[in-house]
Amino acid sequence: MHEPLRRFKADIFQALAHPTRIAIVEALRHGELPAGKLIDQLGLEQANASQHFAILRAKMILVNRKAGNHVFYSLRDPVLIEVLDILRRYFYSQLTDTVSMLEEVGQGEQAKR
Amino acid sequence: MHEPLRRFKADIFQALAHPTRIAIVEALRHGELPAGKLIDQLGLEQANASQHFAILRAKMILVNRKAGNHVFYSLRDPVLIEVLDILRRYFYSQLTDTVSMLEEVGQGEQAKR
DNA sequence: CTAGTATATTCGAATCTTCTTATCTGTGTC
């Protein structure tokens, strides 16, 4: 059971391992959007965007609803937003660590004079 | 600011997008371990493992401590375990959805007779 | 049926990842 679970996690991470796909998921945070709107909003090439959608669909991160000529995308499970939010906090805490480390080094440099 | 943050998230996901690296992170859930122990425990090739360690170090997911002839690895920030736990739940809820969907289809098939 | 709009798919080139094998570096022991 562990092996398939690890594969699953790795696949989800793989699916999210691209800035454009992160942007797509984040844009859907507050609900569904038509493909065209996403493409405009994120400034993507149509074909490229569609490829990224396909990757996210394949991993069942996105679902789509067709209405006439348009395709509306949405997140299948908002839990992934939670993951992105955790990483945002992680990013800033890491930044803070780095900054205070640099400050300490700076102090050291000052002390030398 | 959004662009670098998305890149950061994508990089973290990329670093975790391999079953072996997931296994390494999970093995460190309860504290540091020497490289050799990880390698034995997970049944890895030494060189390959070392490359995976390097990827996780580069993204500052792991930190290492050298003691004589040995290198001890540990997670820099346990928040990533939280992310893995969220995905475990996500996996099971997806499984449950799939199973009940299959059951419904099964019922449909029965009804046809 | 034709034309137009929205989205998806296919193909190929460039780039990145992964694995294996071989080699290197650092540390401890005699």
Added chain:
DNA sequence: GACACAGATAAGAAGATTCGAATATACTAG
């Protein structure tokens, strides 16, 4: 110093990912 051990790195082949350009499909309007 010479050797052994733990771990890191380098090189290259095989495979996966990414992108743009072209093409395909599906729906709508007239």
